[in-house]
Amino acid sequence: DGGITQSPKYLFRKEGQNVTLSCEQNLNHDAMYWYRQDPGQGLRLIYYSQIVNDFQKGDIAEGYSVSREKKESFPLTVTSAQKNPTAFYLCASTPQGERNTIYFGEGSWLTVV
Amino acid sequence: AQSVTQPDIHITVSEGASLELRCNYSYGATPYLFWYVQSPGQGLQLLLKYFSGDTLVQGIKGFEAEFKRSQSSFNLRKPSVHWSDAAEYFCAVGVSGGGNKLTFGTGTQLKVEL
Numbered sequence: 726d727g728g729i730t731q732s733p734k735y736l737f738r739k740e741g742q743n744v745t746l747s748c749e750q751n752l753n754h755d756a757m758y759w760y761r762q763d764p765g766q767g768l769r770l771i772y773y774s775q776i777v778n779d780f781q782k783g784d785i786a787e788g789y790s791v792s793r794e795k796k797e798s799f800p801l802t803v804t805s806a807q808k809n810p811t812a813f814y815l816c817a818s819t820p821q822g823e824r825n826t827i828y829f830g831e832g833s834w835l836t837v838v
Numbered sequence: 839a840q841s842v843t844q845p846d847i848h849i850t851v852s853e854g855a856s857l858e859l860r861c862n863y864s865y866g867a868t869p870y871l872f873w874y875v876q877s878p879g880q881g882l883q884l885l886l887k888y889f890s891g892d893t894l895v896q897g898i899k900g901f902e903a904e905f906k907r908s909q910s911s912f913n914l915r916k917p918s919v920h921w922s923d924a925a926e927y928f929c930a931v932g933v934s935g936g937g938n939k940l941t942f943g944t945g946t947q948l949k950v951e952l
Contacts, residue, residue, distance in 0.1 A: 729881075756938050758939075760942075765847075765944060765945075767928065767943055767944040767945055768928070768942040769942075770939060773938075773939060775938070783939070815881055819938045824870060824932070824934075825870045825872075825932030825938050825939075826872070826884065826887060827872075827884075827930075827938070828884065829882040829883070830881050831880055832879070832880065832881050834879075
């Protein structure tokens with residue numbers, strides 16, 4: 726089945742450790758995104774990528790890094806520089822020609838203790 | 839920059855009653871407008887979208903929304919709510935030339951009483 730797959734669903738890490746969240750899509754979508762969701766704050770854009778080997782910072786990129794080496798993959802690394810990393814992370818993508826229409830994965834819960 | 843306001847944090851309705859969730863946007867030109875729904879611990883599902891044309895938009899699961907330029911609003915409606923509609927609803931705005939990015943509201947949590 727086609728879709729956006731995020732893994733792992735739940736992740737626990739100790740403070741000071743980097744962690745990488747996986748996002749894979751087999752929909753042949755061009756653009757991919759990472760959003761962070763906190764209670765009462767809606768969704769905030771971390772990074773986005775329109776094409777392979779290119780990506781841009783969103784509104785809250787500090788403490789995060791991404792790569793886009795393949796069209797279907799857009800992993801997010803939460804570094805130790807991120808002050809408050811515990812959150813729900815959502816990966817999303819947009820097909821070419823479907824203006825601004827974003828389709829989401831199922832999300833990953835990251836808890837840093 | 840564009841922004842979205844969802845004035846109601848929580849709404850409770852009885853099953854079978856009608857529903858209206860409010861969304862107001864701020865943007866100088868005609869925006870692209872979206873409604874998404876999220877069940878607990880899940881991703882967001884697209885309900886409907888407006889780009890241009892007919893201001894009344896039909897979506898999935900019996901939802902509709904109306905774009906009112908004069909009020910800068912895009913309210914979501916459903917004539918008869920089902921218990922399974924209990925979820926969090928997000929309004930979002932995108933703009934032409936905005937790189938396919940969306941700005942989201944803070945969400946409205948819908949509770950359905952049986």
